[in-house]
Amino acid sequence: MSEKKTLTFSLMDAPFENARTTTALRLIDTAVRRGHNVNVFAYEGAVCLPFSKQAAHPNKVHGCEADEWNHPLPKDWVTEIMKLAEKTGSKLDWINCGLCVDERGVAESVAGVRRGTPGDLVNWANASDNTLVIPTK
Amino acid sequence: MASYLFIESRDPFEVNDVDYYYDIASGLRSRNNEVTLFLVQNGVFPARQNPSSNTLSQLAESGVRILADELSLNERGITLDSLVDGVESSPLDIVIDEMVAGTKTIWH
Helix, strand or coil: CCCCCEEEEEECCCCCCCCCHHHHHHHHHHHHHHCCEEEEEEEEEHHHECCCCCCCEEEEECCEEEEEECCCCHHHHHHHHHHHHHCCCEEEEEEEEEEHHHHHHHCCCECEEEEECCHHHHHHHHCCCEEECCCCC | CCCCEECCCCCCCCCCCHHHHHHHHHHHHCCCCEEEEEHHEEEEEHHCCCCCCCHHHHHCCCCCCEEHHHHHEEEEEEECCCCCCCEECCCCCCHHHHHHHHCEEEEE
């Protein structure tokens, strides 16, 4: 890897709604895989991405029980990227906007996610090598 | 001279303001900036030859580098031989490369 950089991403989309979530997590995964430090500021619906109470459901139309359907859960993707960061030596810091969390009642997050404010995004943007904001509209 | 990476995730046949985004890319290029347009998700649809193909071709001819996300192309069954002239397939990694290089990166 070339010199380690710090990249900040701001996410807004709620899970299960838009391809932007998949693309955003692909980008974060790539940055972590390359050993860069990554900051993620999640606000609005995106604070639900690491919500630990997400649950797989069966798909009776296809005759599948929950354990057979292999339903993708964003909380698991976030966890996997957290684990990957430990292996690659990346510092992955994920902040959920506290007000957005409270509004949605999604305080229970997977390990490694902490609570913050939009001020954290400003501080990160000032201190990072680059920042990408991925808005909903 | 600055470097810009414009990420377009929307299909211009669905969202009208995509053309304005292309215009910004074109305008910055005409002012001698380095500009890359990266198409992703439904943003790759205009990369397939279509009645409006010359929009992206003209942008490429003006010096804007146009890349289309490999995965997004594959998901939509868009083959390399059907791409508009001037558009190349690329892995998503290019976005991280550009961010690391300090390119101003903007998502639409």
